[in-house]
Amino acid sequence: MKSKDEVTFDDVIFSAVDAIKAFKEGLTFDDVLLVPKYSDITSRTQTDLTTRLSRNITINMPFVSANMDTVTESAMAVAMARAGGIGIIHRFLTIKDQTAEVLRAKRSGSVIIEHPYTITAEKTVRDAHNYSEKMEVSGLLVTEHNSDKIIGIITERDILFADSSDTVADVMTTDPITAGPGIGLGEAKAILHKHRIEKLPIVDEERRIRGLITTRDIINASNYPNMSVDGKGRPLVGAAVGVKGDFMERSESLLEAGADVLVVDIAHGHSENALNTVRNIKRAFPDCELIAGNVATAQGARDLIRAGVDAVKVGVGSGSICITRVITGSGVPQLTAVIDCARVGRDYDIPIISDGGTRTSGDATKVLAAGASSIMIGSMLGGTDESPGTVLTKNGKRYKVYRGMASLAASIGRKSKETGYTSLDDDLNDYVAEGVEAMVPYKGSVTDILKQLTGGLRSGLSYCGAHTIPQMQENAEFIKMSRAGFAESNPHDVSVM
Numbered sequence: 185m186k187s188k189d190e191v192t193f194d195d196v197i198f199s200a201v202d203a204i205k206a207f208k209e210g211l212t213f214d215d216v217l218l219v220p221k222y223s224d225i226t227s228r229t230q231t232d233l234t235t236r237l238s239r240n241i242t243i244n245m246p247f248v249s250a251n252m253d254t255v256t257e258s259a260m261a262v263a264m265a266r267a268g269g270i271g272i273i274h275r276f277l278t279i280k281d282q283t284a285e286v287l288r289a290k291r292s293g294s295v296i297i298e299h300p301y302t303i304t305a306e307k308t309v310r311d312a313h314n315y316s317e318k319m320e321v322s323g324l325l326v327t328e329h330n331s332d333k334i335i336g337i338i339t340e341r342d343i344l345f346a347d348s349s350d351t352v353a354d355v356m357t358t359d360p361i362t363a364g365p366g367i368g369l370g371e372a373k374a375i376l377h378k379h380r381i382e383k384l385p386i387v388d389e390e391r392r393i394r395g396l397i398t399t400r401d402i403i404n405a406s407n408y409p410n411m412s413v414d415g416k417g418r419p420l421v422g423a424a425v426g427v428k429g430d431f432m433e434r435s436e437s438l439l440e441a442g443a444d445v446l447v448v449d450i451a452h453g454h455s456e457n458a459l460n461t462v463r464n465i466k467r468a469f470p471d472c473e474l475i476a477g478n479v480a481t482a483q484g485a486r487d488l489i490r491a492g493v494d495a496v497k498v499g500v501g502s503g504s505i506c507i508t509r510v511i512t513g514s515g516v517p518q519l520t521a522v523i524d525c526a527r528v529g530r531d532y533d534i535p536i537i538s539d540g541g542t543r544t545s546g547d548a549t550k551v552l553a554a555g556a557s558s559i560m561i562g563s564m565l566g567g568t569d570e571s572p573g574t575v576l577t578k579n580g581k582r583y584k585v586y587r588g589m590a591s592l593a594a595s596i597g598r599k600s601k602e603t604g605y606t607s608l609d610d611d612l613n614d615y616v617a618e619g620v621e622a623m624v625p626y627k628g629s630v631t632d633i634l635k636q637l638t639g640g641l642r643s644g645l646s647y648c649g650a651h652t653i654p655q656m657q658e659n660a661e662f663i664k665m666s667r668a669g670f671a672e673s674n675p676h677d678v679s680v681m
């Protein structure tokens with residue numbers, strides 16, 4: 185008889201086999217297909233992509249641009265909101281600069297600008313020109329010194345041929361046409377048309393400035409009927425914060441600027457750091473809509489929800505530029521992670537955001553069917569006009585940089601961007617990268633990408649016999665496929681042109 189401590193070769197083999205048998209299977213996008221279902225849909229317009237981003241925020245289509253420094257600043261955030269989704273401004277900026285990005289996004293997509301830029305009458309034409317250029321506007325409202333009462337308006341036309349040392353008072357249009365607070369859009373349009381003007385200041389009875397309506401903003405609003413908007417008709421925009429250092433001060437500044445949702449951004453979201461951050465932000469700003477992640481397990485989702493989040497972001501190592509799984513050996517294939525977290529999300533009525541790995545509208549359909557309410561995307565939006573960065577040319581082809589936020593390149597200078605100063609003490613030899621830097625083909629406007637993505641998703645809903653995302657989640661039936669099934673799913677036996 186064997187002694188208790190004696191372990192044979194067979195014991196080792198069999199216990200390893202048992203352990204492997206006990207392994208849970210993890211599946212991802214290319215492992216499964218959705219089984220087609222009867223559909224009464226005769227046109228894609230009969231589908232509705234409205235979905236919940238978080239406990240209290242609804243968006244009009246389920247795509248969220250990633251909080252990465254090569255994906256989302258104000259231009260991307262505005263484009264995402266206009267298409268019906270939302271963008272999350274990345275956090276690798278000083279508090280001031282990140283706040284300015286939120287303000288810029290809120291402002292550029294609004295029909296009524298709440299705090300229009302002003303200049304005082306004694307300033308020069310040169311001052312007016314420089315200020316307009318800096319703030320990227322075509323006109324300024326003119327006030328008296330130390331007052332917010334309007335006395336004029338100065339636009340590009342007024343200063344075009346003026347002497348730069350003239351004063352604003354010399355060239356401005358005095359007594360501009362104005363309207364009172366509470367004016368409707370139709371009425372504003374009629375006034376702008378009647379007087380052939382482009383800017384309509386909103387003033388109270390004492391002519392104190394209360395806002396500004398411009399023709400450009402009215403046109404924009406009618407061009408984007410699907411825009412995700414806040415209570416004031418401005419584009420929805422989110423912003424990311426970290427779990428260390430200035431995150432409380434940053435949260436306060438971003439919320440004050442009008443950020444509709446904050447995202448606690450940490451690679452390992454099932455951690456004490458993340459949970460504490462969630463509790464601290466929720467305690468200080470109880471009305472703040474708060475997303476946190478990333479997690480990849482039911483327990484991770486449950487712990488974040490119990491800490492107080494309004495949505496859970498799911499995905500560890502699934503992103504196109506991620507090497508977390510290579511470096512740490514950790515992660516869960518994305519569809520399984522979403523299915524596990526969505527079960528918990530349903531119990532608490534908290535939406536799940538799938539983050540990373542989505543490459544096509546087919547992937548998007550699968551992950552929504554698996555229980556995600558929305559999808560954060562990075563690489564699909566990198567390389568567009570609206571993503572930060574310049575277009576590079578290599579061998580006659582155009583590219584933009586898209587990089588992981590834990591890549592070496594992103595970490596160089598990250599501190600200087602966050603804090604506003606550069607330190608030569610940072611020892612990069614100690615840095616262990618969990619992301620890569622890549623070039624993605626230049627793709628033009630993000631609007632076209634989103635049209636393809638939402639069009640494909642609408643067809644995906646129809647194949648599931650569903651008019652809405654929740655209906656698809658009810659109807660969805662997944663089938664696991666073999667390697668041969670996967671090969672068959674892609675173009676084969678032809679030379680693709």
Ligand code: XMP
Nearest residue numbers: 250503504506540541562563588589590619
């Ligand atoms: P996609 O696949 O859309 O993924 O490009 C975007 C998501 O990837 C995550 N991300 C990273 N993950 N190392 C990682 O392991 C990184 O350096 C990194 N940077 C971004 C992030 O969740 C993003 O939304």
